[in-house]
Ligand SMILES: Cc1ncc(C[n+]2csc(CCOP(=O)(O)OP(=O)(O)O)c2C)c(N)n1
């Protein structure tokens with residue numbers, strides 16, 4: 001088994017919820033290895049922000065790309081080599097503000113990737129602007145009188161646009177988070193985990209701890225899952241929805257792996273001409 005920790009100095013604030021996510025992913029990879037998934041086949045992408053520092057700390061291969069563009073990078077990796085498992089670490093601003101369209105389309109396409117949303121409800125690295133998940137009334141440097149916007153309900157949003165595994169977990173419950181990550185990576189299709197993650201300059205663990213509630217059961221239908229997502233509070237954790245639907249790369253080219261079975265130029269032209277024949 002590889003050592004999943006690098007030598008990079010960890011610069012998250014003491015007590016940051018990102019440590020919980022880092023621990024859970026380092027627990028999840030060996031569990032996945034036991035199930036036959038090799039760590040060299042687990043590839044990561046990250047956005048830009050405090051969450052994205054995980055890219056430097058975690059000893060997995062990947063692409064550390066532009067702010068908001070990590071879903072596209074993850075999609076590209078997967079369709080280039082469908083044998084790989086791709087984990088997309090995203091901040092809430094990264095994935096739901098600048099990168100919103102990329103996130104929505106990756107879910108719509110049911111790309112077989114795992115999206116881990118570090119939800120600290122704030123732009124942490126850029127020092128405290130309100131984010132798409134900041135609560136109404138939340139006071140920070142850019143919203144001194146309190147945010148006047150209502151946050152997205154990211155669980156119902158992702159169910160609606162086409163994600164086929166949608167869960168919420170909590171950086172303070174390592175076992176729940178580890179289990180959820182394993183299930184999400186094993187799921188074939190777009191798997192999404194919103195991870196509640198306090199950022200120390202802006203929140204306290206006490207704001208989360210006593211409010212966490214566990215979802216009783218998985219829903220049988222999309223309608224039921226949406227109702228549960230609408231009617232539960234934002235500290236409800238568990239798997240809200242899971243369905244089986246054809247994944248993008250299989251709709252695109254069946255079982256072909258373009259890395260392993262690349263076609264010659266002549267063969268490609270032949271195939272294109274065949275499709276274009278009147
Ligand atoms: C293209 C681009 N736009 C904006 C920025 C500035 N920027 C860096 S991190 C960040 C937001 C960080 O918030 P989030 O994605 O929630 O991550 P967190 O720091 O909270 O983990 C922004 C706007 C950038 N680096 N690149």
Ligand SMILES: [Mg+2]
Nearest residue numbers: 091092122124
């Ligand atoms: Mg954030």
